[in-house]
Amino acid sequence: xxxxxxxxxxxxxxxxxxxxxxxxxxxxxxxxxxxxxxxxxxxxxxxxxxxxxxxxxxxxxxxxxxxxxxxxxxxxxxxxxxxxxxxxxxxxxxxxxxxxxxxxxxxxxxxxxxxxxxxxxxxxxxxxxxxxxxxxxxxxxxxxxxxxxxxxxxxxxxxxxxxxxxxxxxxxxxxxxxxxxxxxxxxxxxxxxxxxxxxxxxxxxxxxxxxxxxxxxxxxxxxxxxxxxxxxxxxxxxxxxxxxxxxxxxxxxxxxxxxxxxxxxxxxxxxxxxxxxxxxx
Numbered sequence: 001x002x003x004x005x006x007x008x009x010x011x012x013x014x015x016x017x018x019x020x021x022x023x024x025x026x027x028x029x030x031x032x033x034x035x036x037x038x039x040x041x042x043x044x045x046x047x048x049x050x051x052x053x054x055x056x057x058x059x060x061x062x063x064x065x066x067x068x069x070x071x072x073x074x075x076x077x078x079x080x081x082x083x084x085x086x087x088x089x090x091x092x093x094x095x096x097x098x099x100x101x102x103x104x105x106x107x108x109x110x111x112x113x114x115x116x117x118x119x120x121x122x123x124x125x126x127x128x129x130x131x132x133x134x135x136x137x138x139x140x141x142x143x144x145x146x147x148x149x150x151x152x153x154x155x156x157x158x159x160x161x162x163x164x165x166x167x168x169x170x171x172x173x174x175x176x177x178x179x180x181x182x183x184x185x186x187x188x189x190x191x192x193x194x195x196x197x198x199x200x201x202x203x204x205x206x207x208x209x210x211x212x213x214x215x216x217x218x219x220x221x222x223x224x225x226x227x228x229x230x231x232x233x234x235x236x237x238x239x240x241x242x243x244x245x246x247x248x249x250x251x252x253x254x255x256x257x258x259x260x261x262x263x264x265x266x267x268x269x270x271x272x273x274x275x276x277x278x279x280x281x
Contacts, residue, residue: 015087020045024221026175027206030162033214041083042213042221044206046123047075048176050091050111054127057093057109061131068104068133069192072201074145076126076228081115088116096126097141104132108143146228149270155249158215159242162207164199166237172203198234204258204266205229208243212254212271216247225274232267235260248273 020041027044028034062068083089090113097108106128113123128145173183178200181188189197209224217223235241239261246255252273258266 015041015049015083015085015089017041017083017085020048020083023048023175024206024210026168026171027203028210029171030164030168030203030207031160031210032163033210036210036213036221037219038221040213040220040222042209043077043079043123043224043227044202044209045083046077046079046113047125047202049089050093050113050123050125051176051178053091053093054109054111054125057095057111058129058131061095061107062134065134065136068131071130071132072127072231073106073130074128074228074230075202075205076146076226078124078226079222079224080121080123082222083122087122089122090114090116095141097143099139099143100135101130104130105134105136106130106143108141145230145268149251149253149272155247157244157246159244160211162241162243164203164235164237164239164241166197169197169199169203169237172200172206176200176202178202194234194236196236198236201229201231201234201266204235204241205269208245208256208258208266208269209271211243211245212256212273215245216254217273218276220276223273223276224271227271228269229266230268232264233260235265241265 017039024042025035058070091111093109093111095107096110099106108126108128110124110126112121114121169183173179182192182194183197183200186197209221212224213219213221241260244257244259248254254271256269257264
C-alpha cells in the first residue's frame with residue numbers, strides 16, 4: 001500500500017446552516033427531541049463536511065489491493081473556530097501514521113477543515129481505521145488515540161435510553177451523507193459479517209453530543225470544542241441502547257459511553273466544553 005501525499009477536497013459550496021440544523025434535528029429524534037433551539041453547527045457537522053474527502057483518501061490507499069472492509073476504530077474532533085453561514089469551506093487529508101496488523105493495515109487519518117477565504121483552520125479530525133484484508137505498507141507515526149482526560153473528582157453518572165430503529169438509521173444516513181449499505185440493507189450487512197444492518201458509529205456519538213449540549217451547555221452545541229471516542233461493537237436496530245454521561249464535577253470535560261445489549265458500543269468517550277464565546281484552543 002502506497003501512502004499518498006496530502007489530498008485536497010474539490011471546491012465545496014458555502015457552509016449551509018440549514019443542512020447542519022437538519023442533521024442535528026434528525027439526530028435528536030432518537031432522543032425524543034425536536035429541532036435544536038440554537039442555530040449552532042456543533043462538532044459533528046465538521047465530521048459530515050470532511051467525510052467525503054476521508055472516503056476518497058481511503059479509496060486511494062486501497063486501490064489495487066483487492067477486496068477489503070473498513071473498520072472505524074476511534075475518532076477525535078477538535079474545533080478551532082465556529083462555522084459561520086456562507087463560509088467557503090475546504091478540506092485537506094493526510095495519513096499521520098500506519099501499521100500492519102494480523103487483520104490488515106491500521107491508519108490514523110487526519111482531515112483539516114478550513115475557511116477557503118483566508119486559510120483559517122476550522123477543525124481537525126483524526127480517524128483511526130483498520131483496512132481489514134490489506135497488509136502492505138511501511139509502518140510510521142504514532143497510532144494511539146487521545147485518551148479521555150483524567151477526572152480526579154468523579155460526579156454521579158446519569159443514563160437515559162435512546163431509540164434506534166431502521167427508519168431512524170436511514171434518516172440519519174441521508175442527513176449525514178453516509179449511505180454505506182451496511183447501515184441500510186440487511187443483506188449487505190450480512191455479507192459484511194453483521195447479523196443485521198447496523199447504526200452508524202458517528203450517529204451514536206452525535207446523540208451524545210446533543211445530550212451533552214442540552215444538559216451541560218444550555219443547548220449550545222458549539223461549546224463542545226473537542227471530543228474523542230473509541231468504537232467497540234456495532235449497534236443493531238431495535239436493541240436496548242443506553243447513553244451514559246458523567247458530568248464534570250471539576251474541570252470542563254464530560255465523559256460518556258453508549259451501551260447496547262449490556263455491553264459498551266462506544267467507550268472512552270469524552271467531550272470538552274468551552275465558554276459560550278471565544279477561547280477556542
